[in-house]
Amino acid sequence: xxxxxxxVTLPMVAAxxxxxxxxxxRDPAVLLLGxxxxxxxxxxxxxxxxxxxxxxxxxxxxxxxxxxxxLGAAIGAAIAGFRxxxxxxxxxxxxxxMDQLSNHAAKLRYMSGGQTxxxxxxRCSAGAGMQFGAQHSEMLEAWLxxxxxxxxxxxxxxxxxxxxxxxxxxxDDPCVFVEQTLSYFVPGPVPLVEGFAIPLGQAxxxxxxxxxxxxxxxxxxxxxxxxxxxxxxEGISVEVIDLRTLVPLDLDTILTSVGKxxxxxxxxxxxxxxxxxxxISSQIHEHLFDRLASPxxxxxxxxxxxxxxxxxxxxxxxxxxxxxSAVRQAVK
Amino acid sequence: MSEPEGVPPTDxxxxxxxxxxxxxxxxxxxxxxxxxxxxxxxxxxxRGQEVIPxxxxxxxxxxxxxxxxxxxxxxxxxxxxxxxxxxxxxxxRREGTCKGKGGPMHITDPKSGLMVTTGIVGSGLPIANGFxxxxxxxxxxxxxxxxxxxxxSNIGAFHEALNLAAxxxxxxxxxxxxxxxxxxxxxxxxxxxxxxADRAVGYSMLGxxxxxxxxxxxxxxxxxxxxxxxxxxxxxxxEATTYRFFGHIMGDTMxxxxxxxxxxxxxxxxxxxxxxxxxxxxxxxxxxxTAIEAACDAELDDAVEYALxxxxxxxxxxxxxxxxxxxx
Numbered sequence: 084x085x086x087x088x089x090x091v092t093l094p095m096v097a098a099x100x101x102x103x104x105x106x107x108x109r110d111p112a113v114l115l116l117g118x119x120x121x122x123x124x125x126x127x128x129x130x131x132x133x134x135x136x137x138x139x140x141x142x143x144x145x146x147x148x149x150x151x152x153x154l155g156a157a158i159g160a161a162i163a164g165f166r167x168x169x170x171x172x173x174x175x176x177x178x179x180x181m182d183q184l185s186n187h188a189a190k191l192r193y194m195s196g197g198q199t200x201x202x203x204x205x206r207c208s209a210g211a212g213m214q215f216g217a218q219h220s221e222m223l224e225a226w227l228x229x230x231x232x233x234x235x236x237x238x239x240x241x242x243x244x245x246x247x248x249x250x251x252x253x254x255d256d257p258c259v260f261v262e263q264t265l266s267y268f269v270p271g272p273v274p275l276v277e278g279f280a281i282p283l284g285q286a287x288x289x290x291x292x293x294x295x296x297x298x299x300x301x302x303x304x305x306x307x308x309x310x311x312x313x314x315x316x317e318g319i320s321v322e323v324i325d326l327r328t329l330v331p332l333d334l335d336t337i338l339t340s341v342g343k344x345x346x347x348x349x350x351x352x353x354x355x356x357x358x359x360x361x362x363i364s365s366q367i368h369e370h371l372f373d374r375l376a377s378p379x380x381x382x383x384x385x386x387x388x389x390x391x392x393x394x395x396x397x398x399x400x401x402x403x404x405x406x407x408s409a410v411r412q413a414v415k
Numbered sequence: 416m417s418e419p420e421g422v423p424p425t426d427x428x429x430x431x432x433x434x435x436x437x438x439x440x441x442x443x444x445x446x447x448x449x450x451x452x453x454x455x456x457x458x459x460x461x462r463g464q465e466v467i468p469x470x471x472x473x474x475x476x477x478x479x480x481x482x483x484x485x486x487x488x489x490x491x492x493x494x495x496x497x498x499x500x501x502x503x504x505x506x507x508r509r510e511g512t513c514k515g516k517g518g519p520m521h522i523t524d525p526k527s528g529l530m531v532t533t534g535i536v537g538s539g540l541p542i543a544n545g546f547x548x549x550x551x552x553x554x555x556x557x558x559x560x561x562x563x564x565x566x567x568s569n570i571g572a573f574h575e576a577l578n579l580a581a582x583x584x585x586x587x588x589x590x591x592x593x594x595x596x597x598x599x600x601x602x603x604x605x606x607x608x609x610x611x612a613d614r615a616v617g618y619s620m621l622g623x624x625x626x627x628x629x630x631x632x633x634x635x636x637x638x639x640x641x642x643x644x645x646x647x648x649x650x651x652x653x654e655a656t657t658y659r660f661f662g663h664i665m666g667d668t669m670x671x672x673x674x675x676x677x678x679x680x681x682x683x684x685x686x687x688x689x690x691x692x693x694x695x696x697x698x699x700x701x702x703x704x705t706a707i708e709a710a711c712d713a714e715l716d717d718a719v720e721y722a723l724x725x726x727x728x729x730x731x732x733x734x735x736x737x738x739x740x741x742x743x
Contacts, residue, residue, distance in 0.1 A: 114552070141552060147582060152541045152575035159545015159559075162530060163480070165552070167545075182572075186535050187542060195523035196514030197736035199530070231737050255739035 090242075090272035098241035098273045099130045099206075099262065102248040103168065105278060107138045113252060114142050114160060116153050117170025117206075121145040127172055128208055128267055150176050154183035154205070161203040162191065166252055173219045174209035174261060181226075188257040189232030203258070204251040210263035210302065210352055211400050217388035220396075222301075222353035227259050228329050228362070234258040234283060235329040239304035241271040243327055246281030254283065263302040263352070284331035288340065292322035295410050296340040298363055299350035300326040303401070307350055310406035319414055329359055337363065338370050345376040346413040350406055355383035380409045423634045427473035428698050429707070431630055432689065434469040436711045438489045439686045441498065444715055445488075445505065449665055454506060458519060461489035463628075463660040466685045467592055468493025470633040471560060474641050475528075480546040480559040482531045482539040485520040486592075486659070490562050495527040498718035508725035515728045516736065537567035540576035540589060547585035547650075558644040559587045566597025568611045577652065581618040586644035588637075589652045592627060594659040599671045615652040627655025628685040630692075657685075 093101070106113045115131060121140060125132025135143035146153050150171055157167035171177055177184065188201045211220040227235045234256055238244040244262065251258035273279075289304060290311050297307045304325045311321035322340050326333065341347045347367055349360035364379040382405050390396055422428070442462045448454045464486075472493040475481070483490035491501055496512060504511025505519050512524045520534040530546060533539045543561035550557040567573055568591055580587050591611045595602050608614050615622025621643070625636040633655060640651035658680040662669040669677065693699045734741075 144583075147575075147578060149575040149579055151538075151572045152544065152579040155538070155541020155543075155572070155576060156545040156548055156579060159482075159530075159542040159547070160549045160552075161545070162542075163546050163549030165549055182535055182538055183541060187531075187533065187538060191523070191531065192738070193736050194513060194517040194521040195736075196512070196516045198513065198523055198525055200739060234738070 088274040088276050090274050092270050093241050093273045094268045094270045095238070095241040095244045095262070096128055096130050096267040098245040099248055100132060100134070101273070102245045102252070103131060103134060104137065106166075106168075106249060106252045107134065107142060109278065110166060110253075112164060112166045114144070114165050114167045115170070116144045116146055116157055116167055118146055118148055118153075118172055120170055126170065128264070130206070131170070150180035151183055154180045154188065157203050158183060158188050158191070158201055161201045162199045166202050168204045168206060168252055171205055171207040174207040174223050175218050175221050177207060177223060184227075184233070184257070184259070185230045189230045192256070193232060200255045201257045202255045204248070205257070205259045206248075206262060207259070208262050208264045208267070210265060211389045211396055212265040214391060214393060214396060216391045220389035222261070222351065224261055224329060225353060225357055225359045228359050232257065233330060235261070236283065236327065237261045237263075237301040237329065238327065239266070239301050239325050242273045243281060245273055246279050247283070247327060249278065249280040250283055253280070261301065266302045281327070283328045284333050286327055286333035286336040287325045288322065288336065289325050290321065290323040292320035292344065294320045294344055295346040295348060295413050296322045296324060296337075296344045297348050297350060297406060297410065298324045298326065298337055300329065301352065303350045303352055306401070306403040307406055309403040310410065313403070313407060314410055319410060321410060334366060337367065341367050341371055342374055345374055347379045348382060348406065348409045348413055349379060350382040350401065352400060353383055354386050355381050356386045358383050377413050377415075380413055382406055382409045422631060422696075422698070423473065425698060427634065428693060429703070430473040431469040431634065432693060432699065432704065433707050433711070434472040434493050435465040435686045435689060436708055437498070437714070438465045438468070438492050440711050440715055441492060442488060444719060446661070446665065456505070456519065458665040459486040459663065460659065460661040460665060461486050463680060463685070464592055464594060464657045465489055466630050466633050466689070467590065467627045467655045467657060468562075470630060470637045473634065474637055475558070475560065477528055479557050480528050480530050480543070482533070482543045482546070482559065482561040483529070484532065484536070484539055484563050484567070485534045486564065487522060487532045487562070488519065491522050491524070491529055491532070494529045496522065496524045496529050497527070498714055499721045500524065502718040502722035503725045506722045506725070507727060508722060509728045509732070510725040514732065514736070537563060537570035537572040539563060540567070541572050541579075543587050543589075544576055544580050544583070544585055547580065547587040548583065550586055551583070556645040557586070558641055560590055561587060562590045562592055564597065565591060565593040565595070565602050565606065565611055566600070567591070568614060569597070569606060577615070577618045577620060577650070580650040581620045584647070584649040586647070587650045588640045588644055589650060591652065591654040593654050593656045596659070596663065596672070598663045601671070610654060612652055612654040620650055620652055622652045622654070624654045624656065627657040628683070630685070630689050
């Protein structure tokens with residue numbers, strides 16, 4: 084008998100569905116809004132399947148294709164005491180409603196001197212790998228991390244998706260929850276614990292190592308683990324950190340690890356230029372310059388829009404092989 | 416002055432005069448302090464637009480929600496934001512409505528129901544729907560009034576918000592304060608519709624255009640929209656025509672506003688006209704009106720004195736209220 088809770092194996096999209104279902108059940112203030120989220124569609128990726136049937140169309144509200152109206156309504160309801168979860172179908176569409184997110188959701192607590200808050204969660208699918216082309220595939224988390232007032236979460240596995248989404252919904256600040264489409268249907272163990280929640284700002288060390296720290300988040304954690312396994316065969320010991328949340332950022336875990344390994348590679352799917360990897364790299368250099376045995380390296384997509392053709396898209400998305408090369412360079 | 420649905424009760428007429436006077440005198444004092452260099456801030460004077468929020472002040476309840484825009488002083492006072500708190504905020508003091516973090520363009524005062532003041536044209540409309548949705552889901556009869564200018568009727572958020580409010584039948588009143596100019600651009604140069612209220616048809620919504628400088632007509636139109644919203648009959652687009660006396664922003668040369676047009680508008684000052692109408696109709700006596708004016712002045716003197724004595728925030732307060740906790 085161990086202390087580990089019983090688990091069930093679910094794909095990430097089902098774990099998200101469970102987190103939403105549980106939040107709707109627990110708290111009448113929880114409210115879902117988004118395009119096509121009602122049954123029988125249950126969302127374009129089925130993340131909300133069954134929820135409007137179970138909790139009613141008043142609380143699981145399909146909307147017109149009006150991203151500004153969706154976020155605006157969610158913000159107003161949030162200020163008035165609800166905990167809305169707004170689905171922006173694809174992360175690229177955040178561009179359409181960035182005013183509501185950046186100028187309003189993020190700033191209203193501050194501008195009101197803390198008199199109002201916006202307990203809003205924005206869920207969006209994101210990322211390349213499905214041949215959706217340039218306008219349905221981007222990872223834009225760096226835009227959001229640059230706006231004080233927002234929290235930004237990118238889960239890597241079904242259990243984290245469930246636990247972090249629950250925390251976002253019951254957090255009193257606006258959180259953007261980024262779900263990589265390619266991760267939706269990858270199964271993983273999910274704890275059978277009612278109200279299972281993972282605090283924001285706590286990274287997970289997915290693999291311990293002594294030579295190089297790979298810092299990443301989201302789907303690229305899987306690639307980093309593959310790379311680490313293959314590098315082990317070459318005698319390179321890689322520590323893998325899954326950030327889980329970018330804002331708030333668990334800098335302590337990063338610095339502790341890199342302080343030990345003295346080398347770091349930061350990996351994300353988003354383009355390298357202006358990406359969040361630059362922030363992490365800079366933080367490491369500022370805090371550990373004297374300790375570093377080599378410069379922090381970044382792995383990410385090239386500075387191009389996401390292409391359509393399978394061969395081009397494959398060349399665009401960073402993978403385990405890119406991480407292996409970067410780690411080899413770091414230990415050279 | 417028209418009387419389409421009869422003259423409002425005397426109590427309402429008095430409330431409207433009080434609100435109008437408070438707005439007019441508050442604006443005059445603020446501009447005086449700006450012009451004399453006592454304060455140096457960005458300011459969008461609502462002088463000339465006093466009647467619109469005055470009508471609502473006689474009709475809304477404390478628990479009703481109001482959302483407004485950067486030209487919002489009149490709406491703030493119309494919803495009952497305290498003069499002391501407002502002045503302290505205008506002067507960037509810790510005791511202000513928003514601890515000096517918001518300023519005139521971002522007033523929030525939940526205790527009076529003034530929920531959001533946005534500096535982004537048109538962005539208040541989608542948020543107002545959220546307050547309307549909250550009231551509808553809770554089954555209360557609270558209404559939400561969102562104020563915006565004619566320029567906002569040309570931005571996408573306006574159209575998304577009106578459509579959603581109509582689809583969801585929300586208790587929201589969209590009040591377009593049409594003052595004839597979108598910043599420096601005359602209404603007809605930037606707006607394809609003859610009247611903003613005409614756009615309501617496209618959303619199967621009731622659209623009303625009213626003379627927003629006529630207190631009785633404005634009161635009647637506002638009452639109709641509020642009653643519909645309270646009764647669950649859905650949103651209204653209420654266009655109130657008016658005029659801003661001092662251009663877009665303080666210091667504006669107003670070169671784009673014909674001088675004779677502005678002179679005529681100022682000669683027909685709605686606050687002055689209303690006072691005359693109240694007297695001529697025997698609704699309120701000169702003594703009563705003078706007493707209201709004196710009370711407004713005393714209240715204003717007190718608020719300004721209070722705000723000047725308040726303390727500026729300390730530099731470390733810069734970091735407060737970004738997030739609910741200090742972890743992020």
